[in-house]
Amino acid sequence: MSLILDHVNYIYGDDTALAVHALKDVNLVIPDGQFIGLIGHTGSGKSTLVQHLNGLIKPTSGSIYFNGEDIHASDYDKKKLRSKVGLVFQYPEHQLFEIDVFTDVCFGPKNLGLSKQETELRAYAALKQVGLEDEYFYQSPFDLSGGQKRRVAIAGVLAMKPDILVLDEPTAGLDPKGRDEILDQIAKLKEETGITVILVSHSMEDVAKYVERIIVMNKGSVLYDDVPKEVFKHYKELEQVGLAAPQVTYIMQALREKGLPVATDVTTIEEAKQEILKGIKL
Amino acid sequence: MIVNQFIQKDNNMGIIKTDKLVFEYIRRDEEGNVEGITRAVDEVDIDVKQGDFVAILGHNGSGKSTLAKHINAILYPTEGTVWVDGMDTKDEKELWNIRQEAGMVFQNPDNQIIGQVVEEDVGFGPENMGVPTEEIWQRVEESLKAVGMYEYRKHSPNKLSGGQKQRVSIAGVIAMHPKCIILDEPTAMLDPNGRKEVVRAVRALNDVEGITVVLITHYMEEIIHADKVFVMDKGKVAMEGTPREIFSQVEKLKALRLDVPQVTLLAHELKKSGLNLPDGILTIEEFTQVLLNVSGRNKNKK
Numbered sequence: 261m262s263l264i265l266d267h268v269n270y271i272y273g274d275d276t277a278l279a280v281h282a283l284k285d286v287n288l289v290i291p292d293g294q295f296i297g298l299i300g301h302t303g304s305g306k307s308t309l310v311q312h313l314n315g316l317i318k319p320t321s322g323s324i325y326f327n328g329e330d331i332h333a334s335d336y337d338k339k340k341l342r343s344k345v346g347l348v349f350q351y352p353e354h355q356l357f358e359i360d361v362f363t364d365v366c367f368g369p370k371n372l373g374l375s376k377q378e379t380e381l382r383a384y385a386a387l388k389q390v391g392l393e394d395e396y397f398y399q400s401p402f403d404l405s406g407g408q409k410r411r412v413a414i415a416g417v418l419a420m421k422p423d424i425l426v427l428d429e430p431t432a433g434l435d436p437k438g439r440d441e442i443l444d445q446i447a448k449l450k451e452e453t454g455i456t457v458i459l460v461s462h463s464m465e466d467v468a469k470y471v472e473r474i475i476v477m478n479k480g481s482v483l484y485d486d487v488p489k490e491v492f493k494h495y496k497e498l499e500q501v502g503l504a505a506p507q508v509t510y511i512m513q514a515l516r517e518k519g520l521p522v523a524t525d526v527t528t529i530e531e532a533k534q535e536i537l538k539g540i541k542l
Numbered sequence: 543m544i545v546n547q548f549i550q551k552d553n554n555m556g557i558i559k560t561d562k563l564v565f566e567y568i569r570r571d572e573e574g575n576v577e578g579i580t581r582a583v584d585e586v587d588i589d590v591k592q593g594d595f596v597a598i599l600g601h602n603g604s605g606k607s608t609l610a611k612h613i614n615a616i617l618y619p620t621e622g623t624v625w626v627d628g629m630d631t632k633d634e635k636e637l638w639n640i641r642q643e644a645g646m647v648f649q650n651p652d653n654q655i656i657g658q659v660v661e662e663d664v665g666f667g668p669e670n671m672g673v674p675t676e677e678i679w680q681r682v683e684e685s686l687k688a689v690g691m692y693e694y695r696k697h698s699p700n701k702l703s704g705g706q707k708q709r710v711s712i713a714g715v716i717a718m719h720p721k722c723i724i725l726d727e728p729t730a731m732l733d734p735n736g737r738k739e740v741v742r743a744v745r746a747l748n749d750v751e752g753i754t755v756v757l758i759t760h761y762m763e764e765i766i767h768a769d770k771v772f773v774m775d776k777g778k779v780a781m782e783g784t785p786r787e788i789f790s791q792v793e794k795l796k797a798l799r800l801d802v803p804q805v806t807l808l809a810h811e812l813k814k815s816g817l818n819l820p821d822g823i824l825t826i827e828e829f830t831q832v833l834l835n836v837s838g839r840n841k842n843k844k
Contacts, residue, residue: 301733302704406602433649433730435601435760437799462733465804502703502735507763507804507826514830520837529804533811540817540837 261327263290263313263345263424263456268322270308270480282308283319284480290424290458295450297467297488298460300477301502306460309477310426313458314345343372346422350429352413356401361387361412364401368420379419386419387412389453391445407438411445418449424456425449431466439463443470465506468492468527476503489525508532515539557627557722557754558590558613558644564621565608565777582608584777585622590770592721595748595755597765597785600774601799606758609774610724613756614644627721642671645715649727651707660702660710661686661695667718678717685713688751689743705736709743716747722754723747729761737761762789763803766824773798790822805829 270283282305290296300306311317312324315331315338324331331341349355358364365383374382387397390411396404401412410430417425427446431439443459447470450457461467467474467488474491476484478501484491492498495505495513505527512524512532522539526532565583568576583605590596600606611617612624615631626644629636645667648654657663664682673681686692689709694702699710708728715723725744729737741764747753757765765771771788773781775798781788788795789802792810802810809823809832817836823829 301735433602433727433760435604435799436762436801437796438602439760462737464734499735502733504734508808511805511808511826511829514826515833518830518834520834529808529811532808533815536808536812536833537815537817540833 261292261423264288264325265312266323266325268312268319268324270312270317271320272308274320282480283312286322286480286482288475288482288485290456292423292456293450293454294456294473295447295471296456296458297471297474298458298477299462299464299467299474299503300483304477304501305480306477307428308480310347310428310458310460313424313426314342314347316347343368343420344422345424345426346417346420348414348417348425348427348430350432352416352430353401353406353409356409356413356416359400360398361392361401361404362397364412365415365419368416372420382419382421383415386415389418389445389449390415391441407434407441410434410442414442414446422455424458426458426460428460429462430459431461431463439466446470464492464504468506468508476501488527492527493525555625555628556589556594557592558588558756559625560586560588560609560612560619560622561624562587562622563609563612563619563624565605565612565617566620582777583612586777586779588772588779590722590754590756592754593748593752594769595745595757595767597768597771598756598758598774599760599762599765599771599788599800600780604774604798605777606774607726608777610646610726610756610758613722613724614646615640616646638671642718643721645718645720645723647708647711647715647723647725647728649730651704651711651731654711654714655699655707658698659695660691660697660699663699663710664695664713664717667714671718681717681719682713685717686710688716688747689713690739703736704732705739708732708736708740712740712743712747716751716753720753722756724756724758726758727760728757729759729764737764762801762806766803773800785824786822788822789824 265286265288268283268286272280272282298306318332326341329336356364362383365386366379369379369382392411401409431442443466446457474488475482492505492509495509498504508526508529512522512526515522516524520539522535526535563583563586566579566581569578569580571577586609598606615637618632624631626640629640631640655663657666661682664685665678668678668681686695689712691709691713699707729740744755748755766785768785771785772779789806792802795802805826806823809819809829813819819832
């Protein structure tokens with residue numbers, strides 16, 4: 261069970277004077293159960309890449325395989341693919357529309373042609389998975405707070421029971437606590453269900469804290485694809501492509517320059533704390 | 543004719559001042575029946591001095607955006623008063639003066655840009671104010687230079703990055719020669735570089751041009767240089783002070799659903815582990831300095 265991108269190229273406006281080569285020879289293997297961070301500056305190709313994962317756009321050249329099957333083969337069931345690779349867009353709460361929270365979450369599974377009972381079971385489970393309390397189920401989604409709306413929108417995708425959940429900046433515009441709550445919930449969901457999560461984010465601190473693998477996009481190509489520690493070692497190169505490392509990485513770098521014996525490939529506060537306590541005792 | 547309908551300014555008043563500002567709105571159900579009243583801003587008194595860089599923090603729904611919208615008369619107080627440069631925002635005659643003096647920049651750059659070419663977009667404000675053509679061009683040039691976007695003046699805005707678009711939005715506001723600029727989460731949708739560009743441009747406006755800045759943000763690192771920080775909660779000002787005073791109270795901020803910069807948090811955690819560090823460390827330089835002192839390494843070196 262995996263998703264494979266094989267020499268994927270995508271050109272917007274191919275055959276026109278305005279052609280933009282948005283993805284250049286992208287090769288990726290997304291195995292089951294990974295928590296992946298996808299980073300890159302605005303216009304680096306992240307969103308184009310994400311839209312390839314469930315067949316919303318078709319590569320100009322190259323192939324995409326889901327569980328060994330070419331998703332653009334003529335007899336491939338795209339509808340099923342879209343329930344298996346769930347995409348949560350930026351500001352997904354703008355897509356809520358039903359009269360109450362529960363009905364909104366039912367919309368996806370209902371359209372899969374499931375029975376009423378199965379649909380409702382799934383909606384209930386999904387709302388529980390995102391940590392929404394029962395008292396909100398029959399409220400209008402528009403009366404909820406920003407963080408709650410976003411949970412409902414994520415639940416709407418989870419109710420399709422996807423194998424892969426792709427979240428495009430799920431925390432944009434949320435306050436710090438809201439940010440942590442959503443990401444903690446997603447990490448917990450990943451632990452409990454073994455779902456693959458791809459998190460598109462502009463927060464290096466969040467990515468460093470949660471994911472086990474980072475894919476860095478730049479000008480349509482994969483620049484780095486590695487564990488966070490390795491990727492953030494390239495902080496100077498990351499800065500050149502509009503990104504950065506978490507602030508702790510810079511702190512450790514500064515301490516090292518001043519002669520304190522600490523490791524510099526540190527990406528979280530907890531690691532930094534341990535390193536410094538160790539470094540000071542030496 | 544009522545002459546003194548509006549409360550006149552006293553001479554010590556700051557550029558932005560609110561007095562027991564209250565804003566309430568009525569919640570209605572689908573049939574339009576009144577369900578209740580929400581008090582989004584609850585007796586807020588703030589006073590911002592000309593030339594200050596002020597930050598407003600607060601969780602989603604704390605009332606900070608509602609407060610900000612009072613400063614350029616998008617919303618009017620239910621009770622209390624707001625003055626901008628001594629003008630009461632309820633005074634309709636002053637509406638356009640207020641909007642010109644207090645410019646606003648919002649979260650999403652794509653909702654704020656209207657021109658087909660960058661310099662046209664920036665010229666839109668002064669043109670509407672009836673500024674003579676010659677001077678419009680002069681203002682456009684100055685504004686674009688102030689945010690570091692002059693070389694893009696002939697570009698199409700929709701080909702720019704998020705940070706660049708946001709800087710064009712800011713240039714569009716400063717071309718109207720405001721005394722203050724209010725930015726409501728201007729970096730929420732930007733990548734790290736875009737955030738840096740925008741914060742740098744905003745700081746330059748404040749330092750070099752002396753424009754009063756009110757910055758609303760969820761990114762704590764962006765406001766460590768502010769002169770003053772207000773923290774909103776449930777429509778009220780819950781905390782008020784310098785960044786150092788505010789960020790010294792890590793636990794209290796967390797209880798208000800906020801955060802501190804990573805360097806501040808790391809120092810706080812190390813202090814809890816027994817290291818003798820001061821509260822409210824804001825920069826990496828400061829942190830390295832105190833840590834080297836604590837570890838005794840500074841003496842060894844010198």
